[in-house]
Amino acid sequence: MKGNKTTDDxxxxxxxxxxxxxxxxxxxxxxxxRTNLLRSVEQRAISYLVTKIPNFITPNILTGIGxxxxxxxxxxxxxxxxxxxxxxxxxxxxxxxxxxxxxLDGRIAYYRNIPRKWYGFSLDIIMDWINTVIMGxxxxxYLGEGYELLSYFFVALYGWAMIITQLRYKITDNYTIDAxxxxxxxxxxxxxxxxxxxxxxxxxxxxxSALVVVILFIVNLVDTKKLLRLGDTRDIAERAVKSTxxxxxxx
Numbered sequence: 001m002k003g004n005k006t007t008d009d010x011x012x013x014x015x016x017x018x019x020x021x022x023x024x025x026x027x028x029x030x031x032x033x034r035t036n037l038l039r040s041v042e043q044r045a046i047s048y049l050v051t052k053i054p055n056f057i058t059p060n061i062l063t064g065i066g067x068x069x070x071x072x073x074x075x076x077x078x079x080x081x082x083x084x085x086x087x088x089x090x091x092x093x094x095x096x097x098x099x100x101x102x103x104l105d106g107r108i109a110y111y112r113n114i115p116r117k118w119y120g121f122s123l124d125i126i127m128d129w130i131n132t133v134i135m136g137x138x139x140x141x142y143l144g145e146g147y148e149l150l151s152y153f154f155v156a157l158y159g160w161a162m163i164i165t166q167l168r169y170k171i172t173d174n175y176t177i178d179a180x181x182x183x184x185x186x187x188x189x190x191x192x193x194x195x196x197x198x199x200x201x202x203x204x205x206x207x208x209s210a211l212v213v214v215i216l217f218i219v220n221l222v223d224t225k226k227l228l229r230l231g232d233t234r235d236i237a238e239r240a241v242k243s244t245x246x247x248x249x250x251x
Contacts, residue, residue, distance in 0.1 A: 028107050032175045036183030046103055050111040059109045059120070063127055066101025069094045070131035076195075077138030085202060088195040091138070095188045098131060102184070121175075125162065128184075132158045135191075143206065150209045157216040164223050171230050179219045 028050065029043060036042070053062075072094025079087035106124060109115045136155035140148050161179060169175045177183055190212060198205040 028110050030110070032177065034178055034183065035176065035180060036178040036186055037181040038185050038189075039178075039183075042103070042185055046107050049100075049104060050108050053104065053108055057108075059105045059114075062101045062105035062108060063123060064101070066098050066105065067127060067131065069096070069098025069101060070134045072097060074134050074138040074141075077142040081142050081144075086199050088142075088199050088205075091195050092192045095192050099185060099188055102128070102131075125166070128162065129159065132162075139209065143209070147206055147209075150206070150213055153213045154209065154216070157213060157220055160220045161216065161223070164220065164227055168227055168230065171227070171234050179223050182219065 028047060034043070073091040074094075076087050076089070076091030076094060079090065102124075106115070106120050109120060132155055136151045136158075139151035139154060143150060164179075165175075165177055194205055194208040194212070197208065
């Protein structure tokens with residue numbers, strides 16, 4: 001009887017551990033809505049990785065790792081400019097490192113039940129912008145004379161997309177970092193593909209970078225139109241509330 005009780009206790013404890021693990025994983029993505037093409041694969045990968053990261057690696061350390069990835073991309077551009085273009089493959093590795101740190105810093109905080117919503121939100125936006133500027137600088141160094149505007153437009157358009165994200169959050173109170181089916185992960189994948197093509201075919205980066213800039217411009221235009229519609233819808237809703245409740249102040 002005692003042996004059966006011990007076995008039952010062990011099974012119950014195991015069940016509780018599984019339930020707790022499932023609860024923690026379910027909380028990983030509750031703070032944002034994802035619509036990107038690779039979201040299922042990405043979320044499965046993140047759900048697995050958060051369980052393997054040692055406790056001494058904090059969310060801030062992961063943010064630092066993401067920044068290191070951006071520096072690696074810049075380093076790849078510099079080395080490719082002055083030594084050999086095959087060093088662009090360092091940029092591919094850097095983009096993966098950037099994804100690892102940037103994707104896991106906030107998720108590990110939720111998994112460990114230590115989220116700091118507004119601190120994390122603010123730090124995430126700041127580091128995304130810093131990494132974008134760093135990578136843009138790398139493009140300027142590598143593309144050289146005559147193509148610097150591509151780098152400028154890339155940074156400017158990415159900044160535009162970030163502003164749209166913040167305004168959408170303000171209007172809807174729903175945080176999403178994707179523009180339809182394209183998100184930061186897809187952008188990293190596209191840039192990695194461009195790097196690989198440039199290593200194989202010199203000059204490919206000029207053509208495909210121009211294409212990415214055009215696509216980002218079109219996506220931003222579409223998202224801006226959608227954003228203005230959301231703002232108009234909220235204005236109408238708030239005016240309706242104010243007309244029925246005169247004491248309600250507009251935000």
